[in-house]
Amino acid sequence: MDWVLLDGDRRAVAGCFAALCAGVMWTLIAAGVLAVGPSSSVASLFGSGLTSGVITLLTIALSINQLVLSRVFGSVNVLVDRLNGSRELRQTVESIAGVPSSPNDPADFLSLIATTLTDRADGVIAAGDGVDWDPPEAFTSALRDIAAYGDDLDENIESNTDLNSILGVILGTEYAQNMTATRYLRNEYAASIPEEISEKLKAIEELLESIAVVRQFYKTIAIQEDLATLSRLLVYSGVTALAAAVTVTLVYRTNSVTIPAEALPVLVSVAIGLIVAPLALFVAYILRAATVARQTVSVGPFIPPQ
Structure with missing residues (x-):
């Protein structure tokens, strides 16, 4: 958990999140849950x-x-x-x-x-x-x-x-x-x-x-x-x-x-990964900023409750 919130390279964290989204999309398409055919939306x-x-x-x-x-x-x-x-x-x-x-x-x-x-x-x-x-x-x-x-x-x-x-x-x-x-x-x-x-x-x-x-x-x-x-x-x-x-x-x-x-599942899955990437980067960096801010909220000898 520390790797995701603080220690890990933010680009790597975002990459894992984007790849996970692409993988989930591919799985749902392969399972027939999502339709990506010519007549889909x-x-x-x-x-x-x-x-x-x-x-x-x-x-x-x-x-x-x-x-x-x-x-x-x-x-x-x-x-x-x-x-x-x-x-x-x-x-x-x-x-x-x-x-x-x-x-x-x-x-x-x-x-x-x-x-x-x-x-x-x-x-x-x-x-x-x-x-x-x-x-x-x-x-x-x-x-x-x-x-x-x-x-x-x-x-x-x-x-x-x-x-x-x-x-x-x-x-x-x-x-x-x-x-x-x-x-x-x-x-x-x-x-x-x-x-x-x-x-x-x-x-x-x-x-x-x-x-x-x-x-x-x-x-x-x-x-x-x-x-x-x-x-x-x-x-x-x-x-x-x-x-x-x-x-x-x-x-x-x-x-x-x-x-x-036959190439549509791959195309849509990769496209979803690319489109999610900016959001993944935003989440990864904001998570670290929020974690650091929360754990350094006090300047002096006061310790806020966890």
């Missing part, structure tokens, strides 16, 4: 209903394209604000990680956050052994969970990975749970915790907040890329589907056809 079906449906999908492609363009355009002030926001996020991560600059690759940037998170959590545990303070077991256990979360993120991220694959790694609610746990540790042990450890916990909280922001930022880019790709593929497949509908319509004449009747 295939010509009127392809010439009116399906053709208008394809044109509607092409209109949807135009609307999607306008939506994508509305998000990438902006005034100078809006663009400067976006740039400054990205810089502030990168500077925060660079300062905590102690590196002169952070990677441009989204996967490497998230990997930097994850490794720094693990190092900071391990550093707090080690710092607790080096100061005159005996951390409770609950304190140490929570930090081990945070370090394990960072390790898990880093292990599942590869360089130059597409954004949708990266999102698949950080779609869970662990970041929110760890944010709450870190804040609890800072508040619960505020009176007894050494200043050095308190600063380290603050850095951990800022890293977890960075993951929350990165989730939303990567989601925005990924959905915009998907919608831009979808609008282009809808145009390509829509023109092909329109040509298929016209071709089938012209094959049929009044009580006769221009090709052998």
Whole structure:
């Protein structure tokens, strides 16, 4: 199910759906349930209903394209604000990680956050052994969970990975749970915790907040890329589907056809697959966008009920 909703190549998912429709059509024709002979209503079906449906999908492609363009355009002030926001996020991560600059690759940037998170959590545990303070077991256990979360993120991220694959790694609610746990540790042990450890916990909280922001930022880019790709593929497949509908319509004449009747089941089945392709692409891409949007609806430590 994850392959259909999120992980799978959208073109492959759409191709499977279109092939399934063509296969079902072929089966029903072969079983005699559907008639595609010279005197059937295939010509009127392809010439009116399906053709208008394809044109509607092409209109949807135009609307999607306008939506994508509305998000990438902006005034100078809006663009400067976006740039400054990205810089502030990168500077925060660079300062905590102690590196002169952070990677441009989204996967490497998230990997930097994850490794720094693990190092900071391990550093707090080690710092607790080096100061005159005996951390409770609950304190140490929570930090081990945070370090394990960072390790898990880093292990599942590869360089130059597409954004949708990266999102698949950080779609869970662990970041929110760890944010709450870190804040609890800072508040619960505020009176007894050494200043050095308190600063380290603050850095951990800022890293977890960075993951929350990165989730939303990567989601925005990924959905915009998907919608831009979808609008282009809808145009390509829509023109092909329109040509298929016209071709089938012209094959049929009044009580006769221009090709052998034995070839009609194949022709109609293939044409149905081609005509369904734009709708299949639309469904495949919208399913992923809706899945990502639903699983990243919360920005902060709030976890909506499933």
